[in-house]
Amino acid sequence: MADYKKPLPQSDPVTAPYWESLKAHQMKVQRCNDTGKFFFYPRGMSPYTLSDNLSWEPVSGKGVLHAFTIVHVNRAPGFGDELPYVVALIELDEGVRLMSNLIDVQPDPDHVKIGMPVELVYDDVTDEITLPKFRPTQA
Amino acid sequence: MESISGKTAIVGVAESDQIGRVPDKPAIMLHAEAARSALAEAGLTKNDVDGLFTAGISTLELGEYLGIEPRVTDTTAVGGSSFVIHIAHAATAIATGRCEVALVTHGESGRSRVGMAGPAVARDALRNQFEAPFGLPQPVGAYAMACSRHMYEYGTTKEQLAEIAVATRKWAMLNPKAMMRDPITIEDVLNSRVISWPFNLLDCCLVTDAGGAYVMTSIERARDLKQTPIAVLGVGEGHDHAMISQMPSLTAFAARHSGRRAFEMAGVKHADLDLAMIYDSFTYTVLLSLEELGFCAKGEGGAFVSGQRTAPGGDFPMNTNGGGLSYNHPGMYGMFAIIEAVRQLRHDYQDQGIRQVKDAKLAVVHGTGGVLSSAGTAILGRV
Numbered sequence: 001m002a003d004y005k006k007p008l009p010q011s012d013p014v015t016a017p018y019w020e021s022l023k024a025h026q027m028k029v030q031r032c033n034d035t036g037k038f039f040f041y042p043r044g045m046s047p048y049t050l051s052d053n054l055s056w057e058p059v060s061g062k063g064v065l066h067a068f069t070i071v072h073v074n075r076a077p078g079f080g081d082e083l084p085y086v087v088a089l090i091e092l093d094e095g096v097r098l099m100s101n102l103i104d105v106q107p108d109p110d111h112v113k114i115g116m117p118v119e120l121v122y123d124d125v126t127d128e129i130t131l132p133k134f135r136p137t138q139a
Numbered sequence: 140m141e142s143i144s145g146k147t148a149i150v151g152v153a154e155s156d157q158i159g160r161v162p163d164k165p166a167i168m169l170h171a172e173a174a175r176s177a178l179a180e181a182g183l184t185k186n187d188v189d190g191l192f193t194a195g196i197s198t199l200e201l202g203e204y205l206g207i208e209p210r211v212t213d214t215t216a217v218g219g220s221s222f223v224i225h226i227a228h229a230a231t232a233i234a235t236g237r238c239e240v241a242l243v244t245h246g247e248s249g250r251s252r253v254g255m256a257g258p259a260v261a262r263d264a265l266r267n268q269f270e271a272p273f274g275l276p277q278p279v280g281a282y283a284m285a286c287s288r289h290m291y292e293y294g295t296t297k298e299q300l301a302e303i304a305v306a307t308r309k310w311a312m313l314n315p316k317a318m319m320r321d322p323i324t325i326e327d328v329l330n331s332r333v334i335s336w337p338f339n340l341l342d343c344c345l346v347t348d349a350g351g352a353y354v355m356t357s358i359e360r361a362r363d364l365k366q367t368p369i370a371v372l373g374v375g376e377g378h379d380h381a382m383i384s385q386m387p388s389l390t391a392f393a394a395r396h397s398g399r400r401a402f403e404m405a406g407v408k409h410a411d412l413d414l415a416m417i418y419d420s421f422t423y424t425v426l427l428s429l430e431e432l433g434f435c436a437k438g439e440g441g442a443f444v445s446g447q448r449t450a451p452g453g454d455f456p457m458n459t460n461g462g463g464l465s466y467n468h469p470g471m472y473g474m475f476a477i478i479e480a481v482r483q484l485r486h487d488y489q490d491q492g493i494r495q496v497k498d499a500k501l502a503v504v505h506g507t508g509g510v511l512s513s514a515g516t517a518i519l520g521r522v
Binding site for chain 1: 265273287383
């Protein structure tokens with residue numbers, strides 16, 4: 001893991017609970033208690049009402065592929081060996097959207113289909129950082 | 140509120156002395172060269188300038204470099220649309236008497252990277268956490284991702300996207316300043332190497348070095364200057380996200396609002412327009428903008444551009460300089476769409492055959508910034 005070359009997220013006091021939840025392999029996302037709606041990324045106040053009446057809720061990790069690209073060129077350190085790979089927008093069942101990689105799938109538009117059900121995989125990329133990745137839902 | 144429609148005009152435009160590959164000039168010099176030429180074209184001097192507008196660098200640096208002390212200063216920087224939005228801000232400042240002569244400049248050493256600031260770490264703190272770990276190349280991957288959703292929702296095809304690249308190249312072949320002037324076919328676009336699916340190389344803009352500038356003043360003062368004044372008839376702006384992962388809908392963006400506001404202010408209809416200059420960072424940027432600006436129904440952008448309709452001789456002249464796809468794209472292209480619209484409306488190309496859009500009187504200029512994040516629209520007219 002010491003040779004992990006890709007960018008690592010640097011959390012801040014507001015976002016730290018999210019990254020900690022991933023490290024614990026129990027993803028949590030914030031909910032605005034005024035509206036009952038989830039939101040992502042983590043914020044210090046609700047983007048719906050600007051209220052700080054928020055809670056962190058465990059989520060199922062189930063969702064669908066909302067959009068994607070298959071990256072064939074990326075000179076940034078760490079990605080060259082994996083080309084081509086899929087960067088995806090995932091819509092969780094809780095209604096929020098986040099960026100991730102779709103893994104365990106052929107990086108080919110004939111195999112990657114918008115709307116396909118996906119599930120969360122915890123990727124412990126270093127001792128400190130776990131990234132949320134997604135794969136096609138296993139039957 | 141009194142409308143600013145028709146109260147101001149663009150009276151001078153220019154590119155930097157060279158564009159394309161300019162390895163011996165820092166970005167700020169590209170601003171300065173374009174500023175000098177645009178003022179000279181207008182018949183004004185730097186001492187006439189009392190409003191300063193730019194993006195990419197600060198007006199602080201620009202004013203210092205040019206020896207200008209403005210009384211209106213505006214570094215609105217929301218990506219490549221910024222310079223179109225500056226039309227709106229300058230028009231408002233001039234129409235309300237806050238300044239008389241506005242200078243708006245752009246300059247980027249996008250290709251050679253001479254004198255360019257490094258990445259703004261603080262600005263990217265959220266992207267660092269929520270996008271960068273997944274290896275999305277910016278901005279191409281973001282636009283590609285949005286395009287995938289349009290293909291899914293509306294059946295838009297890569298062939299339809301390629302129509303835009305091919306038509307734009309035909310215009311570039313008529314522009315000696317364009318970087319890419321060899322003819323291409325739809326097959327060439329589809330067979331160019333994949334960058335970030337669904338985009339191939341020829342779906343993507345160039346990366347160049349260039350500067351640009353324009354000068355605005357009141358319509359009254361404009362009539363006494365050297366060039367045919369091009370009036371600012373309508374303007375609109377807006378934005379709805381910064382990161383692509385936060386875009387409320389990947390197939391809709393702020394152009395629908397900026398466009399509607401600009402058309403309403405100008406009091407013109409789409410059918411009245413002679414020319415469309417539509418920001419073309421990627422082929423999809425154009426297709427989506429045409430829908431969002433209301434040139435066609437939602438989802439019909441692909442059909443709209445088919446059959447080389449936007450090429451020279453087509454019934455919808457668009458991106459007649461060869462666009463960011465084939466003429467010049469240093470990073471924030473919006474400035475160059477404005478320059479071309481003004482030249483077309485002044486009939487600068489009237490001795491160059493089909494390069495000149497015949498009898499052009501009314502144009503829309505549309506800028507897109509960030510990752511489909513911001514939008515600026517202006518309706519310009521020969522009066």
